[in-house]
Amino acid sequence: MTRPGERLPAAVDVVVIGAGVIGCAIAAEIAQTRLSVCVLEAAGDVAEGASKANAGITSSFYAPPPSLECDLLNESNGGWEELCGRLGVPYRRIGALTVAFDAEGVAGLDRLEKQVRAAGVAVERLTGEGARAQEPLLSDACIDALGYPDEGIIDPVRLTWAYAELAARNGATFHFRAPVVGFDAEDGQVTAVRTDRGVVGCRYVVNAAGVRSGELSALAGGEEFEMWARKGQYWILDRDFGERMSRIVLPVPTATTRGIEVAPTTNGSVLLGPDAEEGVEAEDRGTAATNLGRIFEETRRLIPSISLDRAIKTYAGSRPAAEEAVRLRFDEEVPNLIQAGNRSTGVSTSPAFGRRVLALLGERGESTRPREDRVTHLERTPRLLLEADPTERRERRIEEDTVICVCEQVTAAEISAAVSCAVPARSVEGVRKRCRATGGRCQGSVCMAGVILLTANAHGVAPGEVGMGPGTGSVGRG
Amino acid sequence: MAERIVVVGAGIAGLAAARELAVGAEVELVERLPEVGGTWGFEHPLVGELRRSCVELGVRLTLGVTALRWRERRLLLVGPGERAWREAEHLVFAGGTRPATAAELPLFGARAAGVFAGTVAHHLLEGKVRLGERPVVCGDGYWAELVLAELGDGARATRVGAAPASGPEAAAWSDWRPLAVRGRDRVEELLVGRGEEERALPCDCVVLAADQRPLRNVDGAIVEAADVTFAQLCADRVTADEVLGHAARSIASLTRRTR
Numbered sequence: 001m002t003r004p005g006e007r008l009p010a011a012v013d014v015v016v017i018g019a020g021v022i023g024c025a026i027a028a029e030i031a032q033t034r035l036s037v038c039v040l041e042a043a044g045d046v047a048e049g050a051s052k053a054n055a056g057i058t059s060s061f062y063a064p065p066p067s068l069e070c071d072l073l074n075e076s077n078g079g080w081e082e083l084c085g086r087l088g089v090p091y092r093r094i095g096a097l098t099v100a101f102d103a104e105g106v107a108g109l110d111r112l113e114k115q116v117r118a119a120g121v122a123v124e125r126l127t128g129e130g131a132r133a134q135e136p137l138l139s140d141a142c143i144d145a146l147g148y149p150d151e152g153i154i155d156p157v158r159l160t161w162a163y164a165e166l167a168a169r170n171g172a173t174f175h176f177r178a179p180v181v182g183f184d185a186e187d188g189q190v191t192a193v194r195t196d197r198g199v200v201g202c203r204y205v206v207n208a209a210g211v212r213s214g215e216l217s218a219l220a221g222g223e224e225f226e227m228w229a230r231k232g233q234y235w236i237l238d239r240d241f242g243e244r245m246s247r248i249v250l251p252v253p254t255a256t257t258r259g260i261e262v263a264p265t266t267n268g269s270v271l272l273g274p275d276a277e278e279g280v281e282a283e284d285r286g287t288a289a290t291n292l293g294r295i296f297e298e299t300r301r302l303i304p305s306i307s308l309d310r311a312i313k314t315y316a317g318s319r320p321a322a323e324e325a326v327r328l329r330f331d332e333e334v335p336n337l338i339q340a341g342n343r344s345t346g347v348s349t350s351p352a353f354g355r356r357v358l359a360l361l362g363e364r365g366e367s368t369r370p371r372e373d374r375v376t377h378l379e380r381t382p383r384l385l386l387e388a389d390p391t392e393r394r395e396r397r398i399e400e401d402t403v404i405c406v407c408e409q410v411t412a413a414e415i416s417a418a419v420s421c422a423v424p425a426r427s428v429e430g431v432r433k434r435c436r437a438t439g440g441r442c443q444g445s446v447c448m449a450g451v452i453l454l455t456a457n458a459h460g461v462a463p464g465e466v467g468m469g470p471g472t473g474s475v476g477r478g
Numbered sequence: 479m480a481e482r483i484v485v486v487g488a489g490i491a492g493l494a495a496a497r498e499l500a501v502g503a504e505v506e507l508v509e510r511l512p513e514v515g516g517t518w519g520f521e522h523p524l525v526g527e528l529r530r531s532c533v534e535l536g537v538r539l540t541l542g543v544t545a546l547r548w549r550e551r552r553l554l555l556v557g558p559g560e561r562a563w564r565e566a567e568h569l570v571f572a573g574g575t576r577p578a579t580a581a582e583l584p585l586f587g588a589r590a591a592g593v594f595a596g597t598v599a600h601h602l603l604e605g606k607v608r609l610g611e612r613p614v615v616c617g618d619g620y621w622a623e624l625v626l627a628e629l630g631d632g633a634r635a636t637r638v639g640a641a642p643a644s645g646p647e648a649a650a651w652s653d654w655r656p657l658a659v660r661g662r663d664r665v666e667e668l669l670v671g672r673g674e675e676e677r678a679l680p681c682d683c684v685v686l687a688a689d690q691r692p693l694r695n696v697d698g699a700i701v702e703a704a705d706v707t708f709a710q711l712c713a714d715r716v717t718a719d720e721v722l723g724h725a726a727r728s729i730a731s732l733t734r735r736t737r
Contacts, residue, residue: 235581240700283662285589292586311581315589384546390554391561401558403544406510406695441700442693443579448594449601464607471663473591476607477682 008175011201012036014361015193016208017180017216019043021051021156021350022340023208024163029354031170032374034367039164039172040195042179042212045430046423047160048470049210049282050346052433053232053317054156055263055271057248058091059348060122060148062258064115068326069342072349072356074120079351080152087162088380089155090266096151096248097131099302100144108252109146122150135247137303151248155266156347157433161423162378163350168422169375177472180209183220189336190220206357208340211282211320213327217339222331227341229282229318232274233291235299236313237306238441239268249302258344260298262306267385267408267436272299272306278321285470287314312441319344328356381417385409385436404454405447407440415451419458429469431455480504481736482566484553486545486696489516490718491709491725492572493528498726499570500535502736506564507532508555512542516574517620524718548698551705570729571699572709577621578689580659585686587658592665596621596687603628610683614638614668616656617688619714625685636679638670639688651679659684690714707732 014030016023019041030037043049060077063069084091100106109125116123124147131145132138168174175197184192184199192201209216214227242264251259263271273295292314300306322343331337338360342349362368382400384390385408399413418425418434425431428438428451437451438444444451452475456463464476481503485496488509496507507514515525532539543557552563577596580586592610594602599609600621613629615622618640629635638651653672660667660678667678692710699706711724726733 238700239697286658287586288658289584289586311584312579313581314584314586384556390546390556391563396561398558401556401561403510403546403556406544406546409546409697440695442576442695443581443595445576445579445595445597446693446695448598449605452602453605462607463602463605464609468591470589471591473663475591475602475609477592477610477664 006175008178008195008198008200009036009038009173012038013202014204014206015040015200015202016206017193018208018210018213019046019160019164019174019176020049020208020210021047021054021160021163021346022342022353023206024160024167025350025354026206026208026340026357027167027172028163029358030361031167031172032370032376033358034371035361037167037172038200039167039174040178040180040193040200041174041176043470044176044427044467044472045425045433045469046164047157047433050317050319051156051160052470053274053319054347055234055261055274056153056156056265057096057263057348058152058154059345060150061116061119062345062348063325065119068328069345069349070119072326072328072352073345075352075355076349077150080154083351084154084159086377087159087166088378089159089162090386091152091154092266093150093152094247094264095134096148096250097126097135097138098146098148098250098252099131099138099142100252101141101301102143105252106144109144112252113146116146116148121148123148135245135249137245137305138249139302139304141301153248153264153266154347159347159350161434163354164423165378165421166375169378174423180216180219185221185334188334190334204336204338204361206338206340210341211318213320213339213341214322217331217337220334220337222334222337223339225322225324227320227322228278229280229284230321231277231280231284231316231318233287233295233314233316234271234273235292235295235308235311236315237270237272238310238312241306241310242268242270245270245303251298251302260295262299262303267439269312272296274317280318282318284318285316287316313443328353330360381414383414384411404450405437405440407442407446408436410435410437412454415454416458419455424458425455426459427467427469428452428455428475430467481568483568483570483732483736484508484545484564484566485570485572487516487572487574488514488539488541489572489574490518490522490524490528490721491574491711492516492570493525493532494722494725495570495572495709495729496537497528497531497535498729498733499736500532500537502733506538506540506566508540508543508545510542510544514539514541518718522718524722545696548696548706553696568705568707568732569696569699570707570709570732571694571696572725573693573695575690575710575712576693577617577687578691580686582691583656583686583689585656585659587669588661588665590659590661590665591663592661592682593659593684593686596625596685599685600624600628610681612636612681613683613685614679614681615685615687617686617714619687619690622685622687625687636681638668638679656684656688
């Protein structure tokens with residue numbers, strides 16, 4: 001993952017720690033100004049922590065007002081069509097339903113509706129019939145529901161990559177497998193960030209390290225706080241089922257969790273999950289039959305036609321949990337350290353996070369005006385799966401007509417773009433994150449060897465040296 | 479006018495189906511690879527015979543083109559130099575089989591490197607990629623045999639779920655099932671189970687070659703429908719003649735309708 005000979009910059013204006021959705025969104029904003037920025041990431045790719053475990057929902061409401069989380073959601077939610085259009089990120093505002101089955105659930109909806117209205121977020125109260133008119137697969141046992149027309153679905157990993165790619169095209173540098181091991185300080189300010197690959201001098205540090213941000217804050221001499229991992233497991237069901245669903249469907253939330261939901265994805269598949277399990281290590285990506293069995297039972301209460309013979313994959317991820325939902329401010333101890341962390345709505349608040357961090361730098365007298373020559377759009381490799389009429393007459397390169405991943409309809413051109421962009425894929429999982437190849441119903445049975453060869457060729461390494469992801473393990477051994 | 483039928487997949491099943499149907503229908507046979515034969519290979523005698531019959535009966539062969547979507551009796555074809563919607567009254571899908579995925583087995587546990595579908599392991603081993611010193615091969619059929627042949631005698635593969643007849647090492651775990659992967663960056667153990675019993679098999683590579691499933695990758699033709707018929711025989715050890723017979727039975731009612 002470390003490119004041979006690749007070196008860290010000697011000094012930059014801003015070091016961002018963490019290449020998750022928040023770190024990358026911040027880097028994308030800063031890179032468009034005259035400030036220099038580099039991103040240090042302990043893992044081998046973007047979106048390796050909570051951003052990968054995200055259910056791919058852009059929330060319109062999460063926490064009651066007045067709260068920072070509520071403000072950030074409201075600042076972000078109107079802009080998805082414009083942002084995703086510019087960055088080529090799959091997004092659809094399909095709406096969500098929170099559904100109740102009994103008197104207790106109805107009371108929960110009453111409380112929720114008041115909070116959502118107070119937040120100024122679009123919401124409608126629906127009867128069971130009304131909810132089923134919006135989502136015909138919804139259970140007949142549903143008697144009452146809240147509809148959120150402004151809720152959407154997004155490809156969270158593609159979003160994270162797109163922020164990173166935009167940042168890199170504007171001059172930000174990304175350094176993977178570069179875990180931060182310490183900080184240099186003078187007069188209480190951080191002057192440099194130490195990694196096990198070298199030292200980067202800096203004027204500001206942004207702590208966007210997700211589940212590790214408490215640990216890093218302590219290392220920098222900043223505020224003491226705790227972030228811990230909350231693990232969640234998911235089923236992914238095939239597009240063949242997903243295409244019949246039209247809304248995100250959720251149970252009434254409890255005090256601690258939004259609940260196990262049924263969420264269509266922008267790839268056409270459906271996610272069932274996540275559950276919430278604490279006291280686990282952040283790296284724990286293991287799945288278990290008992291958890292997944294329970295998730296299946298709970299989601300079948302919402303959508304009875306869910307069937308596991310349409311399951312194509314199970315996975316687990318960790319999202320950060322913390323006492324303080326959102327941290328977005330200068331540290332109280334270290335004046336040039338910006339804390340940028342979010343327990344749950346990282347994807348949904350990321351546009352506002354980027355802009356607000358830039359504004360914090362502005363408050364310190366930094367020039368945050370965007371450069372005239374900045375890149376604002378990412379050119380798009382046509383995505384065969386999403387082309388309404390793929391036979392439309394236009395000029396095409398031969399790679400655009402060569403289908404490598406048949407299940408997800410990914411062409412050689414799309415894979416080539418994924419392995420040769422500014423923040424390229426270096427592993428099988430990296431390719432899947434950027435263009436979906438190997439992620440379909442056969443899970444790479446047909447195409448994975450081809451994907452490995454294309455990745456190896458792009459980086460001039462042997463096929464056995466290509467990473468599998470998410471860890472450091474590669475395809476071959478010995 | 480004769481009914482138009484598209485057959486997808488030109489292995490023995492697809493060739494056999496195309497030949498049967500061509501007697502009474504207008505048939506196009508679409509294949510992703512640039513040659514017929516599928517996993518049987520184009521030099522297989524039955525493949526050659528079926529191909530000649532197909533050509534004689536006027537089957538249109540479209541090779542090197544991938545079928546992707548079946549919507550309202552139109553099939554989307556994409557290949558170098560060709561993108562087209564093909565109109566047809568019926569689709570016969572003969573896309574072959576693959577080993578079950580982890581989710582289908584189901585196999586739970588860690589997301590560690592070194593776990594491969596039998597198909598992928600075979601391609602990589604053919605390309606001289608060394609996948610591990612201590613492989614575990616799950617399953618007992620076409621893909622398991624190919625992988626074991628590529629691994630050669632040097633690598634002592636542990637076999638799980640292979641019939642006792644497959645060799646002395648296979649006997650030990652013949653009636654066990656893979657349950658979970660353990661390991662961090664690379665697989666370190668495969669947890670296997672039999673009834674209430676569980677054992678951890680140390681390994682650095684796991685090949686999933688068990689439980690054949692039909693490959694289904696044409697959107698809109700994933701499950702049986704009025705205008706979709708499947709000709710895919712899922713079994714561990716099958717002969718070319720069994721595949722031929724199974725394909726003929728799969729399309730029997732369609733054949734009757736078109737003649």
